[in-house]
Amino acid sequence: MSNRIGRPTFVPATQPGVSAERERAARPSGEKANQGHSQVDQFESRATRPHVSASLLSGPAATTAVSAKSLDLQPQLHEATGYEARFEQGGRKATAFVEGQGQVNLPTGPGRGPSFHAEAGKPLTVTADPARFSSQTEKVELVWRLVPGGTETAIPLTDGSRDANGRLNIQPGTFDLPPDATGLVRLSFRTTGADGRVSNQWDPSNDASVASKEGATVSFTEDFKTQVDGTLRAGDKLQLAYDQDRLKALAGGKTPSDVVACVSFNGGPPLEFPLDLQPGQAGNAGGDFLPSVRVPFEATDVQVWFRGKxxxxxxxxxxxxxxxxxxxxxxxxxxxxGWKNELLKSKSFPNLSADKFVGIGPASERYNCIAWTVGKRDEWVWPGTRVEDFDKLYATQGYKPMDSLDLSNDPSLEKVVIYGRKPMTGNGPLEVTHGALMDEQGRFTSKIGTQPLIRHNSADDLTGPSYGEPVRVYVRPRQSPVSAS
Incomplete structure (x- = not known):
């Protein structure tokens, strides 16, 4: 069978839990890239949008914690105890270490995004090839800070000594990431020349994605079941525990080698994490690696598959x-x-102050407010401009329109409120501009056009020149939580 290339197939989302899966063939198919939507600060019906499809997926739900099986998969299943980012003359390399056991070469992300992986509370060592720096350089420092919000810390990488070629000897720099670290750690090299001039070398691919302590472990057990322990959430950590006896069974009893976990977020190009530890200096047999990766903020789904020889x-x-x-x-x-700051700069929502809302998702052109209210985050949903168009849409989801603007909270009921305003010409029927979903606490969640997803305290928070005001409420029995909080 040939190597898997391109994007994996999109399939309907399955709820995390325990399910039997067996493998007989695996071939990906390509997927057309999503069409982009123009950035708008006015209401969303101004541009042409595709109609809603007949099938609508259920909204994202918090994962139910179950007893983890990850440590029972095989006798030697190891988490990383530290990480290394190597800036070589010909490129970048990343490694995860397991103390006394071995190491794994990690993928370095494509493009101009973060290239490295690290974990909160664990050490990160940074090394650099001396050839990266001019022979006139007198001092090199590693500068790191957490993004967002971190303060810069500098670590000396040179002591003034030089090699036979006259270049500064570069020493590794090691620091412990804070236990509560999230987001990214920004890495750059600050150099001081013989003339005293200071410069800072950085580009986005120098950054490392930080997997937080919080997150979920997905276990793939010998009996061909999957089990999720914890909450699988954007921005948190995803760990993969894989029993390689699964591949052995699929290979007719032959022991596989070069076992790799392939991880794709939102159908994008996969990252490949080797699961075989190279034996450490202590002479141990190595074992299986338990990779940890930060789930991107923009992720709405993750696909995983495994490969071996x-x-x-x-x-x-x-x-x-x-x-x-x-x-x-x-x-x-x-x-x-930045999500909150993006909306606070807008003049479209005069009632939306910083203390009235929180950001819970990044700006995205993949979905809009109406898609969010019907549980979709992978397409743009807009049935028309009239209230009657939305009556029909929400009827397909089991909602009924209420006779009044009843925005009171009943935890057993799910409510959607739509907003509208008169056409700018002043003539014609009311035009629908926005939809928001009430959560179990009576707060509202709104995807603001192509801008961020937010949770706000009141429906009136979005009243203003862009969306107008609430005009209709729909209700149905509550099915499942929409946001993880």
Missing amino acids: ADDNTTWDSANGQNFKFPVGVTRDDAEP
Whole structure:
């Protein structure tokens, strides 16, 4: 079987839990890129949008914690005890270490995003090839800070000594990431020349994604079941515990080698994490690596599959070619301060002050407010401009319109409120501009056009020149939580 390339197949999301899966064939198919939507600060019906599809997925839900099986998979299943980011003359390399056991070479992300991986509360060592720096350089420092909100810390990488070529000897710099670290750690090199001039070398691909202590572990057990322990949430940590006996069974009893976990967020190009530890200096047999990766803020789903070699043949474990797919819940409140700042700069919502809302998701062109209210985060939903168009849409989801603007909270009921205003010409029927979903606490969640997803205290928070005001409420029996909080 040939190597898997391109984007994996999209399949309907399955709820995390315990399910039997067996593999007989695995072949991905390509997926057309989503069409972009123009950035808007006015209400969303101004541009042409695709109509809603007939099938609508359920909204993201918090994962129910279950007893973890990850440590029972095999005798030697190891978490990383530290990480290294190596800036070499020909590129970047990343490594995870397991004390006394071995190491794993990690993927370095493509493009101009973060290239490295690290974990909160664990050490990160940074090394650099001396050839990266001019022979006129007198001093090199590693500068790091957490993003967002961190303060810069500088670590000396030179002591003034030089090698036979006259270049400064560069020493590794090591620091412990704070236990509560999230987001990114920004890495750059600050140099001081012989003339005293100071410069800072940084680009976005120098950054490392930080997997927080909070997150979920997905276990793939020998009996071909999957189990999720914890909450799978954007911005948090995802760990993968894999029993390689699964691939052995699929390969007809042959022990696989070069076992790799492939992880794709939102159908994007996969990251490949080797699961085989290279034996450490202590002479141990190595074991299986338990990779940890930060779930991107923009992730709404994650797909996972596994690959190994057996007698020069490639064996796949990928749910019969469909991949193991899990929905990703929204982030923790204000995980990225920039989301809130983006909306506070807008003049469209005069009632929306900083103390009335939190950001729970990044700006995105993949979905809009109406898609969010019907549980979708992978397409743009807009049925028309009239209230009657929305009556029909929400009827397909089991909602009924209320006779009044009843925005009181009943935890057993799910409510959607739509906003509207008169056409700018002053003539014609009311035009619908926005929809918001009430949560179990009586707060509202709103995707603001192509801008961030927020949770706000009151429906009136969005009243203003852009959306107008609430005009209709829909109600149905509550099915499941929409946001992880």
